[in-house]
Amino acid sequence: MEIVAINQISPDQVILFQWGWIVINATLVYTWAVMGLLVAGSILITRGLTQDRTLSRWQNLLEVILSNVRSEIREIAKDGGDSYFPFIGTLFLFILFSNLLTFIPGYVAPTSALSTTSALAVTVFFAVPLFGITKLGIIEYLKEYFRPNVIFFPFHVMGEFSRTLALAVRLFGNLMSHEKVIAILLAVTPLFFPIVMQALGLLIGLIQAYIFAILAMVYIASASQAHEEKEHKEKKHEPDRA
Amino acid sequence: MDSLSMVAMASIITAGLCMAIGSIGPALGQGRAVHSALSSIAQQPDERNSLTRTLFVGLAMIESIAIYCFVISMILVFANPFWTYIVKKAGG
Numbered sequence: 565m566e567i568v569a570i571n572q573i574s575p576d577q578v579i580l581f582q583w584g585w586i587v588i589n590a591t592l593v594y595t596w597a598v599m600g601l602l603v604a605g606s607i608l609i610t611r612g613l614t615q616d617r618t619l620s621r622w623q624n625l626l627e628v629i630l631s632n633v634r635s636e637i638r639e640i641a642k643d644g645g646d647s648y649f650p651f652i653g654t655l656f657l658f659i660l661f662s663n664l665l666t667f668i669p670g671y672v673a674p675t676s677a678l679s680t681t682s683a684l685a686v687t688v689f690f691a692v693p694l695f696g697i698t699k700l701g702i703i704e705y706l707k708e709y710f711r712p713n714v715i716f717f718p719f720h721v722m723g724e725f726s727r728t729l730a731l732a733v734r735l736f737g738n739l740m741s742h743e744k745v746i747a748i749l750l751a752v753t754p755l756f757f758p759i760v761m762q763a764l765g766l767l768i769g770l771i772q773a774y775i776f777a778i779l780a781m782v783y784i785a786s787a788s789q790a791h792e793e794k795e796h797k798e799k800k801h802e803p804d805r806a
Numbered sequence: 807m808d809s810l811s812m813v814a815m816a817s818i819i820t821a822g823l824c825m826a827i828g829s830i831g832p833a834l835g836q837g838r839a840v841h842s843a844l845s846s847i848a849q850q851p852d853e854r855n856s857l858t859r860t861l862f863v864g865l866a867m868i869e870s871i872a873i874y875c876f877v878i879s880m881i882l883v884f885a886n887p888f889w890t891y892i893v894k895k896a897g898g
Contacts, residue, residue: 737870737877
């Protein structure tokens, strides 16, 4: 049942298939499985969309998820939240599904591998300047790095890198630690207690997906809205808030 | 004592110490955060949604410090680079 042995700290080390230099490990397989599930599910559900009063229950489910994600994004990014919606929504759904499917025996969350989470964090790392430059223009965006004064430039740059590292390690550490805790509990108290921890794992997976998406949104919003906030402040003479 | 058992002993003791000391700070921080969030919710129940969201994000930020310690101790116990280096050197 347990594919990842207790002394392997990531599913990258579980090699399912090897042919020459092509190595297929468990992370790859399950990442593609989650991606396939998401794409196939969305295609199947969106094939018969209706605007009537009667909707299919799958369309209802999808609308509930998407409208909640959208309203969360709009609360953080006060204006034009819809331009961030595809990126943040995709991140959230992918992490959510790869975390929640862990109740299937034999499945290993691809997010419990450091390679997957670093890839996700790197997309956020590149999305921040991308969204910032399209919203503010390149000059205004680069000015943000020198915002209080020039001394703060290295700290801004360090902050960019350290928060990317933190995003990756946070998701990986939570999922991996949970997997290890369950594996240890299976050895100690095999029958009942691991199930309770597994149920707790669903909550942890949901919260981590939420946090990853929210933090990505906060980073992007802080890069692309700093100037507007300043104008707002000058207009209203509000006290400075960090 | 040869270098092999030296490395093993150092990594295991360090892993335990890393977890033990590293979880003190985040535990205190999370306690403070939950305490103030609960008293704010008790004062203003209408703001519960935004308070809860901020609380969860903040808790995740605090918790990540403990998670770093956990990752470090996991690496020390299960995927120790010095251990594999010493074993390879002793074997070959």
